[in-house]
Amino acid sequence: MSADFRTSQGGYAYHQVAEEIEAQILRGDLKPGDQLPGEAELGAMFGVTRSTVREGLRQLESDGLVHRPSPRRLEVRVPQADQLVTRAGRAMALMKVTFRELWEVTMVTEPLAARIAAERAAEEEIESLQLVHAQLVAAEGQMAHTIALDEQFHTSVAEMGRNRVLGLAREPIALLLFRGFTRIAPFAPQFYRRQIEAHSNIIAAMRDRDGDRAEKWARKHIEDFWRGAQIARLEDAIALNPSALS
Amino acid sequence: MSADFRTSQGGYAYHQVAEEIEAQILRGDLKPGDQLPGEAELGAMFGVTRSTVREGLRQLESDGLVHRPSPRRLEVRVPQADQLVTRAGRAMALMKVTFRELWEVTMVTEPLAARIAAERAAEEEIESLQLVHAQLVAAEGQMAHTIALDEQFHTSVAEMGRNRVLGLAREPIALLLFRGFTRIAPFAPQFYRRQIEAHSNIIAAMRDRDGDRAEKWARKHIEDFWRGAQIARLEDAIALNPSALS
């Protein structure tokens, strides 16, 4: 905590500031919700200028460990899922992953999501899922709407399983994969129908609390997607122009 | 690109600098490997001071989109896997995910990894995996070594499948889960044996290019782990003290 910690560690001062605060968070000395001292005070603590402190804070901020609800308040926070999803999605897009890679993983995540959702979803959740599905049916043939609603459907299913790890892991992958629908639909218009069929069957299985059936239909659904990708010759195509990510 | 872009967008200047450069990267105007202008020059471009530019760069750096191979060179780079893994692992630890959540996902990722590894691994890769396995056998009963080698075994298997998406998705999860071995081993010492048995069977299946068998043994292996977790009453325990992450 003293000002001379810098002698013990190499690296840049701003990095050390970030690391030290990060360590305090991970160690539990600082808990989510805690407010951090002002920049000047932090500077005094670490024996560096405000500019240096600020650079360190920018890192922590971008890591999601720290957050400014208002310009006057700087507090510790647990990293938000959407932030992680964005980062992971961007990274995968930049590393030019193929549809095959995305699909292989989705082939196991979505069935799992469907299964545990069927086992654990609350009745109202199933109803609200039905609502999303109705919208998707209504969107018949409109690609942009269809994609957005499909994403929402799958994300909702995943959330109903109450497994945050699965949610985190699948989200960026599913996003990238399903967006490929843009390039499949023109070749395989019958997909809109099959998608709706699969979704209804998943919902039905959820209503019956039939995990196995939900899982089976989810698998079928993703297999179908792959058939479409094959028709469109997308198997080893690169998933997405990264700029398409928000 | 002119200095007055700030009027069109809200938010802080440093954030806009980061966003603009990020957009250029995602859009492909800047490709991985490209060198960025100096801080002063960037400042001139955006009409802000060097301090402000530096804060923006710290964000990009921490996002992994930009990187300094030497203090004199600032270049665009695709985010590195280990960085993403660390962030995701930290986030999951901070959000206090349970072993159950980790395990459920691992139950589908590791079998998939084993299957595609069996189908795609090169002979030498299998040999080097055998080597890791031999070390694990030799480490008999030493928990720390066992965990490290087990992690390495599974990570290697995943790499052999040549699916970067799977690699990215499973790594932080597997890391957190397998580390739970620390709390299982004392209750279920027979685990060392069963682990070795499973690993050998996976390797054997890989040698035979038998994806199904590899998958089956991987599943068995992870199921076993769960039995151990149950014995140790860890099902809904929190995975890990975040400070234990490097």
Place this chain on the structure above:
DNA sequence: CTTGCCGCAGTGTCGGACGCTAGAGGCCGG
């Protein structure tokens, strides 16, 4: 006790300065 105003502290941004070092370019020897 509530409400509105005021002052202040702290943030965002700026400009300038300085030591240090990696790497470019010149110098020298082979």
Place this chain on the structure above:
DNA sequence: CCGGCCTCTAGCGTCCGACACTGCGGCAAG
């Protein structure tokens, strides 16, 4: 003519000081 060594400089990391703007707490008035 070419390669290795030395010098020198551009650019980075860090520091200092300054100023406008704005939430927020405190105070006074209702």
